Amino acid sequence: MTEKRTIGFIGLGVMGKPMARNLLEAGYTLVVHNRSRESVQELAQAGAQPAHSPAQVARESDLIITCLPDSPDVELVALGEQGLIEGVQHGDIYADMSTIAPTVAVEVAEALAEKGVQCLDAPISGGDVGAQEGTLSIMVGGDAVVFDAVKPILEVLGRTIVLCGPNGAGQTVKACNQVQVALNLIGMAEALVLGQKAGVDPTIVLDVLSGGFAQSRVMDVRGPNIIRGIFEPGFRSELHYKDLNIVRETARAYQASLPGAALAHELFGAMQAQGWGDLDHSAVTRVIELLSAAEARSH
Secondary structure, three states: OOOOOEEEEEOOOOOHHHHHHHHHHOOOEEEEEOOOHHHHHHHHHOOOEEOOOHHHHHHOOOEEEEOOOOHHHHHHHHHOOOOHHHOOOOOOEEEEOOOOOHHHHHHHHHHHHOOOOEEEEOOEEOHHHHHHHOOEEEEEEOOHHHHHHHHHHHHHHEEEEEEEEOOOHHHHHHHHHHHHHHHHHHHHHHHHHHHHHOOOOHHHHHHHHHOOOOOOHHHHHHHHHHHHOOOOOOOEHHHHHHHHHHHHHHHHHHOOOOHHHHHHHHHHHHHHHOOOOOOEHHHHHHHHHHHOOOOOOOO
8 A cells, every 4th residue: 555644643752753754754744743842843844733632643644653652651642531542543553663561562452453443563673863864673563464554654764674473573572672782782881891991992892893793783883972972862771771671571471581681671770770861771881880990981
């Protein structure tokens, strides 16, 4: 299905706002809503139609996308007072691109299905750079026919778009992704701090590791900023900590033993205790520096 749908977009944060802008630039009619009105006004000036509630977004759209911080936010926007459920019509499609618990994704899909709405959970990875450049990885759970209908729109937002299984499967794969990213960040932090304590220039450490088996996308994107002590958020550590809570809940539900994820959860928890929740998740390096009595990088 390739006609230009009217798209409702709710959640205009670090990730959501550039994603919404990319849809506007691709020629889609966009209806937008956000708790903070500044981003709504900014996109309205670019051609989007502002809305004052999720229900209004649903009434004026036939495809609704949300990009919200956590499971309770999705439940409130989708099912709460003046939520999507009060404005949707039979045949609408709802794609939630937040990162939430797989069980909540299934519950929301089941509730909206009673209104004749077809749902996809479609969490994303790639950070603010991926959102701006339209190169996100998108992990989708839901019906294959619905996925095919929405895929041309998802292709505006991402480069790697995979149907992972039924509702909830996208969120499960995102949980797997967040384990891997967290452990990559921690591994890089430990390598850089070890080199620093031994007196090796961190730029040399990064250059050598980037050219061998240790190379990763995380290292390529975040490594240079870590060395310069730049931790402005592409993805806030408090959100990754939230994701690791989801990982722990999911692991318990399926009786999976994830010792590395448990360690990551504790280190990211330490970041929150230090008041570093608004920093980029790569600032887990500061925790390793603190534990090692290493000089903190700053810029």
